[in-house]
Amino acid sequence: MPQTPFTPTLRCALTITVTMEGQLNVNGPLQDKMLCYGLLEAAKDAIRAHQVEPPRIVVADHLPRNGG
Secondary structure: OOOOOOOOOOOOOOEEEEOOOOOEEEEOOOOOHHHHHHHHHHHHHHHHHOOOOOOOOOOOOOOOOOOO
16 A cells, blocks of 8 residues: 555554454564553553444334234
């Protein structure tokens, strides 16, 4: 992908995956513990700040009764 002024450049990545068997895999700059902990804190803040709309429930009052 060509670089543009709007293309973010990757400085580092911390990737956490869980397999179907429940095994946890972590990839990233694990030798730099302070950086990894900082990335985890930043991810926690981003998750907390993420706004999720509650599901909307539509009540079906105008449906015919008894299948017809």
